[in-house]
Amino acid sequence: MKKALLCLASLAATSLFAAEPPPITGGTLPGPDAKRTDAEVIGEEKAVLTAAPNVPLPIKRKHAVKVIVNLEVREVVKRMADGVDYLFWTFGGEVPGLFIRVREGDQVEFHLANHQSSKMPHNIDLHAVTGPGGGATSSFTAPGHESQFSFKALNPGLYVYHCATAPVGMHVANGMYGLIFVEPKEGLPAVDREYYVMQGDFYTKGKFGEEGLQPFDMEKAVDERPSYVVFNGAVGSLVGDKALKAKVGERVRLFVGNGGPNLMSSFHVIGEIFDKVYQEGGAKVSQEQVQTTVVPAGGSAIVEFGVEVPGTFILVDHALFRAFNKGALAMLKVEGPTNLLVYSGKEVDATYLGDSAFTGAQGKVAALEAQMKKAIAGDPKITAMGKEIIMEKGKRVYSQTCFACHQAEGQGLPGVFPPLAKSDYLMADKARVIRGVIKGQTGEMTVNGQKFNGVMPPVMLNDEQIAQVVTYVMNTWGNSGDIVTLEEVQKIHAESANQ
Numbered sequence: 001m002k003k004a005l006l007c008l009a010s011l012a013a014t015s016l017f018a019a020e021p022p023p024i025t026g027g028t029l030p031g032p033d034a035k036r037t038d039a040e041v042i043g044e045e046k047a048v049l050t051a052a053p054n055v056p057l058p059i060k061r062k063h064a065v066k067v068i069v070n071l072e073v074r075e076v077v078k079r080m081a082d083g084v085d086y087l088f089w090t091f092g093g094e095v096p097g098l099f100i101r102v103r104e105g106d107q108v109e110f111h112l113a114n115h116q117s118s119k120m121p122h123n124i125d126l127h128a129v130t131g132p133g134g135g136a137t138s139s140f141t142a143p144g145h146e147s148q149f150s151f152k153a154l155n156p157g158l159y160v161y162h163c164a165t166a167p168v169g170m171h172v173a174n175g176m177y178g179l180i181f182v183e184p185k186e187g188l189p190a191v192d193r194e195y196y197v198m199q200g201d202f203y204t205k206g207k208f209g210e211e212g213l214q215p216f217d218m219e220k221a222v223d224e225r226p227s228y229v230v231f232n233g234a235v236g237s238l239v240g241d242k243a244l245k246a247k248v249g250e251r252v253r254l255f256v257g258n259g260g261p262n263l264m265s266s267f268h269v270i271g272e273i274f275d276k277v278y279q280e281g282g283a284k285v286s287q288e289q290v291q292t293t294v295v296p297a298g299g300s301a302i303v304e305f306g307v308e309v310p311g312t313f314i315l316v317d318h319a320l321f322r323a324f325n326k327g328a329l330a331m332l333k334v335e336g337p338t339n340l341l342v343y344s345g346k347e348v349d350a351t352y353l354g355d356s357a358f359t360g361a362q363g364k365v366a367a368l369e370a371q372m373k374k375a376i377a378g379d380p381k382i383t384a385m386g387k388e389i390i391m392e393k394g395k396r397v398y399s400q401t402c403f404a405c406h407q408a409e410g411q412g413l414p415g416v417f418p419p420l421a422k423s424d425y426l427m428a429d430k431a432r433v434i435r436g437v438i439k440g441q442t443g444e445m446t447v448n449g450q451k452f453n454g455v456m457p458p459v460m461l462n463d464e465q466i467a468q469v470v471t472y473v474m475n476t477w478g479n480s481g482d483i484v485t486l487e488e489v490q491k492i493h494a495e496s497a498n499q
């Protein structure tokens with residue numbers, strides 16, 4: 001039986017780019033496979049496809065059907081990061097492409113449309129297909145056209161699909177991939193939540209965070225030097241309000257994919273252990289109690305875990321510079337009662353996230369600067385916007401320099417780092433604050449009636465950054481003061497240098 005399967009697989013593999021399809025003709029399969037096939041296909045239905053992070057509902061039916069899948073390729077400009085846009089090539093207008101769920105034994109009638117606004121022809125190679133090019137040879141579709149082919153979902157598992165039109169790497173690098181889950185006949189054990197998370201690496205002419213519409217950079221792609229590594233098509237696609245959600249006591253299943261085109265993912269959830277892993281997206285649980293699972297480019301994994309305590313759990317590619325500097329970071333927010341036996345409490349997210357906790361500042365600076373240019377022509381609103389820009393830049397400085405001690409919300413740490421939020425000490429004397437930031441400060445001080453006696457080292461900032469960050473702290477978390485100008489900082493700097 002194994003031999004027959006192997007033989008089929010190698011035939012399919014060698015024919016991936018062959019012009020002539022090999023002599024495997026529709027439906028008639030060798031003996032062993034025929035046994036695994038539902039002889040009867042009863043009825044017909046249209047597949048419900050979902051955009052990430054959603055997954056179609058588990059399949060309850062006990063027999064095979066003819067499933068009609070309609071998927072449309074669209075080339076669309078979307079957000080890659082705050083202030084950064086990219087022309088994505090997509091399956092269904094989304095990166096990753098829409099999630100497809102069928103049952104083992106189903107007869108799939110696949111319709112691939114290519115929107116008339118597309119500039120490129122595209123096709124689809126589904127790793128779930130046993131046949132030449134995984135469907136690629138039958139689905140090459142010019143803009144404004146539609147192709148149709150059929151296949152039997154013989155093998156259960158979680159499979160990647162992707163465009164395979166030359167240059168294949170470029171089509172995939174532009175976002176042309178997604179997942180198809182062929183549900184085993186007996187189904188998977190029930191869980192409370194299922195989510196779809198797919199990693200991809202992106203190659204832009206500009207560096208990470210460089211603003212504007214960014215073109216694809218072929219050289220970086222060939223050299224495997226991505227500017228972005230992200231989950232679900234953009235930096236921050238699953239953070240804040242868009243975080244995945246669960247409640248204490250629930251079981252979570254993640255269908256994890258990796259479109260690549262280049263990088264393998266070391267998929268990890270900070271503060272969780274995968275109690276079950278279907279390694280490489282295969283049909284059975286192959287490992288238990290796993291910390292980090294490998295998701296190869298063009299591959300997948302299914303992971304499951306229970307959530308025992310509330311809090312924010314961070315999903316990362318544990319090749320950590322990708323997570324903290326290139327975007328491969330997502331969040332699962334778990335709500336519910338604390339369980340002190342399992343975990344004692346104290347939030348660690350802010351510490352982990354560093355300046356990623358402040359994503360958004362950069363894009364806002366760009367947007368506000370653009371607004372300001374428009375408004376110029378002597379509008380009094382300019383002053384206000386100027387302040388907002390300074391504030392956003394100040395937020396960035398804060399997130400990189402001050403927040404480690406004074407904390408994300410300026411709340412400080414009792415007895416150790418004084419609060420900046422609603423601090424009477426801070427608001428009483430602007431010049432003193434500027435001097436403190438330039439020279440550092442030590443000795444006993446009283447902030448809101450609490451005594452502090454620590455050491456704040458001098459910070460490595462230029463005068464402009466100091467003006468920005470002091471403006472920010474004096475106008476955030478309930479504080480309200482005026483703008484600190486560069487001139488003010490320069491003056492105090494000169495004075496304190498002479499002392």
Ligand SMILES: [Cu+2]
Nearest residue numbers: 122163165171
């Ligand atoms: Cu394509």
